[in-house]
Amino acid sequence: MSATRLWTVARLELVQRQRTSRWPIVFGAWFVIIGLVTLASWRAVREADFSSGPSLYDVTTFFVLMLGMLVVPSLTATTVNGDREHGVLATLQTTLVTSWELVLGKLLASWIVSLCFLATALPFLAWAWIEGGLSVGRILLSLLVLVVVMAVVAAVGLMFSTLTARPVSSAVLTYLSLASLVFGTLIAFLLSAVLLTDQVTVRVNGIPESYWAAQVEPPTGAEPPVEGRMMQPTQADCEVFTRTSEVSRTDRLWPLLAMNPFVVVADAAPSRHADTGTFTGGFTPMRWISDGARDAKAGPAVGEVQDECSYLPASGSAPLDGESADDLSLAAEEARNAAALERRDANPVWPWGLAFLVGLGLVSVVVAEQRVRTPVRRLPSGTRIA
Amino acid sequence: MSSAEGPVSGGGIVVDRVHRAFGDVVAVDDISLVARPGEVTALIGPNGAGKTTLMLMLATLLVPDDGSITVDGFSPVDDPREVRKRIGWMPDGFGTWDALTVREVLHTIGAAYDMPVGETRARTEEVLAQVHLADLADRRARVLSRGQKQRLGMARALLHRPTTLILDEPASGLDPRSRIELRDLLRGLAAAGTTVLVSSHILTELQEMADRAVIVSRGRTIETQTVDGAAPVARTWRVTALDRARLVTALGEAGADWHDAGTAVDVTLAGDREAAELLARLAGSGAGVTAYAPLHGEMEAAYLAATEDRQ
Numbered sequence: 001m002s003a004t005r006l007w008t009v010a011r012l013e014l015v016q017r018q019r020t021s022r023w024p025i026v027f028g029a030w031f032v033i034i035g036l037v038t039l040a041s042w043r044a045v046r047e048a049d050f051s052s053g054p055s056l057y058d059v060t061t062f063f064v065l066m067l068g069m070l071v072v073p074s075l076t077a078t079t080v081n082g083d084r085e086h087g088v089l090a091t092l093q094t095t096l097v098t099s100w101e102l103v104l105g106k107l108l109a110s111w112i113v114s115l116c117f118l119a120t121a122l123p124f125l126a127w128a129w130i131e132g133g134l135s136v137g138r139i140l141l142s143l144l145v146l147v148v149v150m151a152v153v154a155a156v157g158l159m160f161s162t163l164t165a166r167p168v169s170s171a172v173l174t175y176l177s178l179a180s181l182v183f184g185t186l187i188a189f190l191l192s193a194v195l196l197t198d199q200v201t202v203r204v205n206g207i208p209e210s211y212w213a214a215q216v217e218p219p220t221g222a223e224p225p226v227e228g229r230m231m232q233p234t235q236a237d238c239e240v241f242t243r244t245s246e247v248s249r250t251d252r253l254w255p256l257l258a259m260n261p262f263v264v265v266a267d268a269a270p271s272r273h274a275d276t277g278t279f280t281g282g283f284t285p286m287r288w289i290s291d292g293a294r295d296a297k298a299g300p301a302v303g304e305v306q307d308e309c310s311y312l313p314a315s316g317s318a319p320l321d322g323e324s325a326d327d328l329s330l331a332a333e334e335a336r337n338a339a340a341l342e343r344r345d346a347n348p349v350w351p352w353g354l355a356f357l358v359g360l361g362l363v364s365v366v367v368a369e370q371r372v373r374t375p376v377r378r379l380p381s382g383t384r385i386a
Numbered sequence: 387m388s389s390a391e392g393p394v395s396g397g398g399i400v401v402d403r404v405h406r407a408f409g410d411v412v413a414v415d416d417i418s419l420v421a422r423p424g425e426v427t428a429l430i431g432p433n434g435a436g437k438t439t440l441m442l443m444l445a446t447l448l449v450p451d452d453g454s455i456t457v458d459g460f461s462p463v464d465d466p467r468e469v470r471k472r473i474g475w476m477p478d479g480f481g482t483w484d485a486l487t488v489r490e491v492l493h494t495i496g497a498a499y500d501m502p503v504g505e506t507r508a509r510t511e512e513v514l515a516q517v518h519l520a521d522l523a524d525r526r527a528r529v530l531s532r533g534q535k536q537r538l539g540m541a542r543a544l545l546h547r548p549t550t551l552i553l554d555e556p557a558s559g560l561d562p563r564s565r566i567e568l569r570d571l572l573r574g575l576a577a578a579g580t581t582v583l584v585s586s587h588i589l590t591e592l593q594e595m596a597d598r599a600v601i602v603s604r605g606r607t608i609e610t611q612t613v614d615g616a617a618p619v620a621r622t623w624r625v626t627a628l629d630r631a632r633l634v635t636a637l638g639e640a641g642a643d644w645h646d647a648g649t650a651v652d653v654t655l656a657g658d659r660e661a662a663e664l665l666a667r668l669a670g671s672g673a674g675v676t677a678y679a680p681l682h683g684e685m686e687a688a689y690l691a692a693t694e695d696r697q
Binding site: 004011019088092379385 | 408409442443445446447448449462463466467470471473475477479481482483484485486490494495497498499500526542
């Protein structure tokens with residue numbers, strides 16, 4: 001493979017696009033739209049006590065990803081069949097440019113354009129960083145993931161442009177495929193989560209049925225309940241017992257979520273942890289998606305004792321409609337949160353998702369290369385070589 | 387024209403019993419031809435005869451289902467890279483990158499052939515002058531006329547100094563002057579040792595530029611002939627005279643095969659020698675011959691004879 005010839009193809013593609021499209025207007029519109037969205041987000045989440053950086057970052061990054069998934073396919077989904085239609089593909093195929101150079105050159109050109117779009121959004125991501133609550137390392141990681149996802153989206157479009165004779169068909173197929181990844185995986189996960197359940201026996205640390213029965217009919221000699229009032233149980237009333245429950249096996253379904261580019265970017269995003277020590281509150285969609293995906297991957301905690309008592313007062317007793325005799329057990333709350341965080345930390349989704357997307361991109365590129373390889377033995381129906 | 391076929395040693399194009407189908411449609415059934423270095427070989431045939439498909443196989447774009455092809459001794463199937471180095475291909479209906487200038491198109495092609503930048507730039511100016519596009523070098527390709535695009539296609543095919551030119555309808559869309567220039571250019575290239583295979587429907591021009599003609603029809607080679615001017619080709623000649631009655635009488639006395647063509651008379655003659663003898667006889671008949679010319683060129687006549695079954 002020759003870098004010079006590869007760059008010749010990429011440069012040809014870039015010059016053609018730069019001269020035939022109104023790029024300054026497109027980039028300007030992109031800048032303004034992202035700017036307006038970031039500004040609106042900032043005004044919505046700005047609070048004195050919270051760091052608004054993660055919220056801004058989440059919204060801006062998601063918006064960049066969303067627009068990127070709309071724009072990038074338009075760059076590649078018509079590149080090969082469009083060239084074939086204009087009679088210029090064969091012109092290159094009869095030179096020393098190889099099929100790999102042709103495919104990778106076109107991919108490189110589209111990727112460069114998508115990076116330009118991303119670069120246009122960088123000032124707003126920098127703004128989010130200045131707002132605080134984000135670490136540079138996590139920002140770089142999420143940007144890297146975003147850049148790779150853009151390349152994969154470009155590769156999928158490129159593949160379809162080699163598979164169909166008509167540019168409009170390849171564009172539609174590309175958008176349908178991306179919609180399947182974004183919405184299809186989510187719908188498939190939700191439907192499957194309802195259908196794929198197991199009956200499991202779980203150990204529970206909670207209030208046994210006998211406690212509530214005793215409230216209604218106290219044992220002989222016990223003080224009768226005050227009429228109209230039921231006593232709130234405390235942690236002292238908790239017992240460990242077993243219960244048969246129906247649980248959704250999300251631990252078998254999480255790969256569906258991992259295939260989703262938004263989940264991959266969200267799970268690698270910096271708002272997952274407020275690792276700068278600043279308290280993060282408010283609207284952080286990436287963290288919510290990430291937590292959901294990681295909880296799904298962890299699955300139901302079948303082997304562990306499910307603690308249903310940590311929300312209860314530690315001791316004493318109080319009427320259900322009155323004040324608690326004790327404060328909520330903050331220590332138990334913190335312990336539960338720490339355990340949840342530990343489970344999530346142990347179940348990252350983005351590396352798997354990224355591996356899947358990279359695999360998809362590689363397969364797309366290989367298919368595209370096969371389809372532009374010459375001399376051709378079998379031409380797809382409706383396709384002209386030149 | 388005379389029938390001629392023979393082995394080619396070393397360079398040139400050798401096509402041997404090539405077959406290519408697209409599904410149920412057989413585009414090339416059984417074509418064999420030889421195009422020699424230093425000669426212009428014309429590939430002629432009706433629409434759908436398989437000329438373009440054959441050229442796509444020569445240009446390393448299509449694999450033949452059967453048969454063999456070599457270009458300068460290399461197979462387009464097994465050694466496409468070696469063949470690509472050596473061929474300059476100009477397709478029928480040349481497409482180009484419309485947003486690029488004429489000069490940029492050629493610079494891109496030079497880079498695609500691994501030509502050094504300096505050489506590409508120098509060679510670009512050279513071929514632009516050869517195809518008379520130097521004045522339009524900085525114009526975007528999209529503003530070129532069809533004929534100018536054809537000339538750009540020719541420049542593209544010539545840029546990397548190929549030893550073999552494969553030109554599919556190169557004269558299509560060219561004005562008369564450009565056609566003459568194309569003819570001179572191809573003759574010059576052939577004289578310098580280049581193998582030129584050219585297809586065209588404009589047989590009179592091929593007649594003037596080609597050394598050899600390969601006639602194909604329905605995917606098969608019908609005939610291969612050299613164009614040498616002395617070969618006997620049966621042609622129809624149109625004769626006009628001041629005294630038509632005397633003309634008809636003279637033709638009858640000469641035993642000529644003639645038929646009425648309005649004010650003129652068409653005579654079918656076996657070759658140029660017979661035509662010259664009849665002209666001498668008519669001149670002495672007192673008919674006052676005012677016009678005496680073949681209706682078709684030699685190549686055209688050969689083509690019409692070879693493809694007569696289409697009627």
